[in-house]
Amino acid sequence: MSDPPVKKGGLLIQQADTGNTVPLVCHNAVDRQDCAHADTFYERWPEPSIHWAKLKCATCGRTLKFLPKPSTLARREFNGYRILKLQMCEALTPWERRFVNSVASQKRLSPRQSEVLTALVAKYLRGQ
Numbered sequence: 347m348s349d350p351p352v353k354k355g356g357l358l359i360q361q362a363d364t365g366n367t368v369p370l371v372c373h374n375a376v377d378r379q380d381c382a383h384a385d386t387f388y389e390r391w392p393e394p395s396i397h398w399a400k401l402k403c404a405t406c407g408r409t410l411k412f413l414p415k416p417s418t419l420a421r422r423e424f425n426g427y428r429i430l431k432l433q434m435c436e437a438l439t440p441w442e443r444r445f446v447n448s449v450a451s452q453k454r455l456s457p458r459q460s461e462v463l464t465a466l467v468a469k470y471l472r473g474q
Contacts (some may be wrong), residue, residue: 381408388413425455428467435470442466 385404391397398415402408414422432438432446446466449459 381406381410386410422453425460425463428463428471431471432463432466437470438466 381403383403383405386401387404388399388401390399397412398418399413401410401413403410429446429450432442433450438446445462449455449463452459455463
């Protein structure tokens with residue numbers, strides 16, 4: 347079996363050749379390292395930000411993770427409730443049952459998955 351073709355040059359090759367250690371991902375991966383300290387606090391971000399707050403170490407000040415908005419947590423909890431109610435519904439078709447079981451294990455739903463979930467709730471859980 348032969349090796350895949352190798353591209354000569356390019357940004358990744360240049361970074362490897364020059365020893366550039368800048369991460370190729372966003373969200374400041376350098377600052378988001380694990381911390382051995384136990385004390386933490388959260389720092390709220392201004393309102394137009396996509397992040398609600400970030401969890402920081404109280405001792406060394408490292409950013410540990412970004413915290414979701416309270417509205418996001420409420421929406422996830424409500425989706426979990428709706429998914430649980432749909433899993434108990436016996437009238438689902440085999441495809442709908444597979445769909446509900448597949449999204450039950452996901453933390454986040456895509457916009458299309460949210461649309462399908464809303465349609466299933468409207469179809470099967472009208473008065474609940």
